[in-house]
Amino acid sequence: MKKERSYQKVIMKIYADNAATTKMSRTAIQSMLPYMDKVYGNPSSLYTIGQEAKEALEDARIRVAFCLGCDPKEITFTSGGSEADNMAIISAARLGERKGKKHIISTAFEHHAVLHTLNKLKREGFDITLLDVHQNGLVTPEQVAEAIRPETCLVTIMYANNEIGTIQPIAEIGKVCREKGVTFHTDAVQAVGHLPIDVQEQNIDMLSLSAHKFHGPKGIGALYVKRGIRLTNLIEGGAQERGKRAGTENVPAIMGMAAAMEEAVQNMDANTKKLVAMRDRLIEGLSQIPYSELNGDAVCRLPGNVNFCFEGIEGESLLLLLDDKGISASSGSACTSGSLDPSHVLLAIGRPHEVAHGSLRLSIGEDITEEEIDYMIKSVAEVVEYLRNMSPLWKDLVSGKRQHIFLK
Numbered sequence: 001m002k003k004e005r006s007y008q009k010v011i012m013k014i015y016a017d018n019a020a021t022t023k024m025s026r027t028a029i030q031s032m033l034p035y036m037d038k039v040y041g042n043p044s045s046l047y048t049i050g051q052e053a054k055e056a057l058e059d060a061r062i063r064v065a066f067c068l069g070c071d072p073k074e075i076t077f078t079s080g081g082s083e084a085d086n087m088a089i090i091s092a093a094r095l096g097e098r099k100g101k102k103h104i105i106s107t108a109f110e111h112h113a114v115l116h117t118l119n120k121l122k123r124e125g126f127d128i129t130l131l132d133v134h135q136n137g138l139v140t141p142e143q144v145a146e147a148i149r150p151e152t153c154l155v156t157i158m159y160a161n162n163e164i165g166t167i168q169p170i171a172e173i174g175k176v177c178r179e180k181g182v183t184f185h186t187d188a189v190q191a192v193g194h195l196p197i198d199v200q201e202q203n204i205d206m207l208s209l210s211a212h213k214f215h216g217p218k219g220i221g222a223l224y225v226k227r228g229i230r231l232t233n234l235i236e237g238g239a240q241e242r243g244k245r246a247g248t249e250n251v252p253a254i255m256g257m258a259a260a261m262e263e264a265v266q267n268m269d270a271n272t273k274k275l276v277a278m279r280d281r282l283i284e285g286l287s288q289i290p291y292s293e294l295n296g297d298a299v300c301r302l303p304g305n306v307n308f309c310f311e312g313i314e315g316e317s318l319l320l321l322l323d324d325k326g327i328s329a330s331s332g333s334a335c336t337s338g339s340l341d342p343s344h345v346l347l348a349i350g351r352p353h354e355v356a357h358g359s360l361r362l363s364i365g366e367d368i369t370e371e372e373i374d375y376m377i378k379s380v381a382e383v384v385e386y387l388r389n390m391s392p393l394w395k396d397l398v399s400g401k402r403q404h405i406f407l408k
């Protein structure tokens, strides 16, 4: 008897969560392989295979530094963006407290690697000012200037926001800090490889980056620190990284990071042009969904970032149904200990709790096609309608029992 064939529904597979992590590029993978099976020596060893690894490591440092416009001595390799953020902030705080300066300025919508480190310092007696973020997802150099006090030891403001993609006026903020003699750190994890960076031109004293956000490997990053600023060790041990970060260097990952960074910088213009066109097509399509709004400025945003709020739905269900349609996306709300906390970023730009819960981030990659963009628009529209039809909250909005938050 002939077996009946079961047809699997053909769906597209679209990865639209590049702000969470990216697929490694072939170049990055290829550049790592020799350092796993041939040049596997410990860079601290004196024999040839160790010294070859050491040479590669220092060459990678030169290449990373070149991409940022700094000196190789100003680059410290870390385990990623979180460690770089911790190291930068703790170092500036330790330098500050020695001079009796225990005030730090940041914003309400930083990454948790920054916010949680600041909370730790607050418990130690530091005074932390978190600047309000405007509705468009931007802070201004004027806000920074007004907040700086004689006892301010650090300003830490992210380059581009990981949820809503808005790009801060980093060079101008850096200028304010430099004029007032305050150290300026920026979490540039979302920016490196995607936006032009020159730490000197932009008056940046410290900058964090992470390879897996620009098609490099996970678990590797770097901190740029302007010469003259003394780092505090977070990890004690050997004398690696000029004694500032103990532990045998992850040579393969560092090679992958350098290659991915060079590739991203070389292709930046072409990638940006393509991504902006795709992003704007997606924004235009999603704007047609009733009672939806884009989060963050439409222009001053990362080329690949789209983030919307939809009234009357809940982000987590949206994600699960989009996953059924082959789309990997992200929502602002994170399920913590059973309760759904809306995104601190969306709350910071003034979104009320009920719409902050209904958020969706689509962060597209360079290989996205128009067909995929149109499939995402259609899928999101379908899923939003489906969820609204089941939602008691939406019924109240339709019947007028509850007021709409968005105009249309």
Ligand SMILES: *Cc1c(COP(=O)(O)O)cnc(C)c1O
Pocket (backbone or CB within 6 Å): 019, 020, 079, 080, 081, 082, 083, 085, 111, 113, 158, 160, 161, 162, 187, 188, 189, 190, 210, 211, 213, 219, 220, 221
């Ligand atoms: C991803 C991310 C980090 C954390 O980087 P890891 O390498 O994952 O530790 C920090 N800040 C921002 C803005 C990020 O997007």
